[in-house]
Amino acid sequence: MANLHKQFQTFHDKVALTSAKKQSLKQARDAIRERIRKYFKDTLELAVPKFKGQGSYAMVTTTNPIDGEFDIDDGVYLQHLDTDDESKWPTPATVHRWLVNATEGHTDEKPIDKQTCVRIKYAGKYHVDLPAYGIINDNCKLAIKGDKGWTVSDPKSITDWFIGKVKINGEQLRRIVRNLKAWADFQSGRRGKMPSGLILTVLASEHFISDDRDDICFSKTINAISNEVKTIFCVYNPKDANEELTERLTDAQKKRFQEAISDLASVSSDAINHENDHEASKLWRKQFGDRFPKVEQEQSEEESRANVAAVGAFYSSKNPIKPYGFK
Numbered sequence: 001m002a003n004l005h006k007q008f009q010t011f012h013d014k015v016a017l018t019s020a021k022k023q024s025l026k027q028a029r030d031a032i033r034e035r036i037r038k039y040f041k042d043t044l045e046l047a048v049p050k051f052k053g054q055g056s057y058a059m060v061t062t063t064n065p066i067d068g069e070f071d072i073d074d075g076v077y078l079q080h081l082d083t084d085d086e087s088k089w090p091t092p093a094t095v096h097r098w099l100v101n102a103t104e105g106h107t108d109e110k111p112i113d114k115q116t117c118v119r120i121k122y123a124g125k126y127h128v129d130l131p132a133y134g135i136i137n138d139n140c141k142l143a144i145k146g147d148k149g150w151t152v153s154d155p156k157s158i159t160d161w162f163i164g165k166v167k168i169n170g171e172q173l174r175r176i177v178r179n180l181k182a183w184a185d186f187q188s189g190r191r192g193k194m195p196s197g198l199i200l201t202v203l204a205s206e207h208f209i210s211d212d213r214d215d216i217c218f219s220k221t222i223n224a225i226s227n228e229v230k231t232i233f234c235v236y237n238p239k240d241a242n243e244e245l246t247e248r249l250t251d252a253q254k255k256r257f258q259e260a261i262s263d264l265a266s267v268s269s270d271a272i273n274h275e276n277d278h279e280a281s282k283l284w285r286k287q288f289g290d291r292f293p294k295v296e297q298e299q300s301e302e303e304s305r306a307n308v309a310a311v312g313a314f315y316s317s318k319n320p321i322k323p324y325g326f327k
Contacts, residue, residue, distance in 0.1 A: 001273060002280035007293040008214040012175050014291050015063045015182040017070075025057070025126065029074050032103060032128055036076060039102035047079040050252055054131075054155040056197050063176045073117070073129045074196070075155060081134045092143035095132045103130075115145050127284050131155075158198075163207045170179050176202045176218055179288075186289040187260050195257055199235050199245050203228070206238070209247060215284075219268035226265035233258055236327040263287075 009253040017025075055073035056062040063071055076099065082088040100111045112119040115186050117131040134150060134307045165232040177200070184194035187282035194200075207224035211217040227274040233254040237243035246254065265285055281295040 001062050002215075002271060002277045003213065004215045004271070004277060004280055004284065005213040005293070006136075007281060007284070007295065008175075008179070008218065010213050011182070011215070011288060011292045012031060012179055016178055017062050017064060017119065019063075025072055026124060028126070029053070030129060032074070032106060032130070035106055036099065036102045036130075039098070042082075042100065043101075047166060049079055050077045051075065052156060054159055056201075058159045059169065059174075059177075059201065059202060061174055061181070061197070063178050063181045063185070064079065066189065066291075069113065070126045071129060073155075076130050078132060081136070083136055085139075086134075086136050089134060089150065092132070092145045092149060095143045096145060099130050113145075116142065121206065134213075154239070158237060159169045161238050162201060162205060165208070169208055172210060172213060172214065172217060173205065173208050175214060176208065176221055177201050179214075179218055179296060180222075182291070183288055186261065186287070186291075192262055193244065193254055194260070195235075195249060195253070202235055202238060215268075216272060219265075219272050222261065222267045222268050226261045229258055229261060 001050070013207040033051050040048050041045045042258050051073070052058075052075045057072040057074075062072065064070060071300055078095065078207040088238050096113050096118055100113055103118065103120050105110045105228060107120060107122055109123055114119065114129075117129040119129050121127040133153075134141050134143070140154040140156070141150040146152050180200050180203075181197050184197075188194045203225045203269050204221060207221055207228060209217065209220035209224060211220060233249075235245045237245055249257075267283050267287055271280040277295040278297045281293065285292045285294060
């Protein structure tokens with residue numbers, strides 16, 4: 001049986017954010033927050049918003065994408081809204097315009113006013129998405145431009161849910177989520193767009209199967225996911241059964257993922273059961289790309305001999321050779 005636990009750890013270190021990138025993101029986020037605070041206080045003369053990180057940044061599962069540009073989500077929680085009468089709230093379009101005005105000129109690129117957030121781009125590095133929220137009757141509502149308007153949405157609850165899963169399963173769950181997202185990133189370039197990081201995070205968390213080895217843990221978890229979505233691919237928000245996370249995926253996109261995850265499950269099982277680490281690494285690289293370490297043939301043979309020697313030593317210690325005539 002091939003053992004690529006070390007290679008999985010090396011791969012994970014490549015796709016996870018470095019401390020330097022985390023610090024750069026934090027500085028960018030804090031600078032944007034300060035501009036928004038100043039705009040609300042000095043220009044709008046309104047109560048300064050509060051902020052809450054969300055998504056993969058808050059879950060600590062952000063990965064380095066192949067194209068080099070990653071993103072973080074920073075929720076803007078408005079503090080001046082009427083807590084009893086939503087009809088007195090500004091329209092989502094107005095709130096988005098405030099955020100655009102507040103961040104205009106912060107980077108070389110203009111802020112992008114999207115349907116559910118305002119995006120600030122740092123060209124070739126990353127972008128910061130700013131969704132805006134209001135709270136009424138203990139309900140958190142997201143400012144969505146267009147027909148949906150202010151829509152119930154509580155990103156904090158799903159972040160807390162995931163952190164709870166990590167407390168139960170340990171940091172291995174975060175590693176499996178990052179590896180799965182890195183796989184999806186590579187496969188998007190080969191097959192077409194894969195599901196969002198949130199959908200992948202929920203799938204991995206709900207079907208996680210631990211093991212002392214990361215390669216086996218990943219394979220078991222992927223096979224469990226594949227079995228779950230084989231017939232019907234439908235994922236719901238674990239904290240809101242009324243929200244289907246896969247609702248916006250087309251039938252073609254769903255089928256693409258079902259086929260891709262089925263292939264990954266099959267290949268992962270083959271790689272685990274292969275007798276040669278070199279050949280197993282080639283199988284994994286077809287799924288993850290060349291960021292996954294390649295095990296050289298000579299290295300594989302040396303490790304195989306070492307494993308055989310270790311097994312022999314173990315059984316020898318259990319059954320030592322006794323002198324002739326000794327019972």
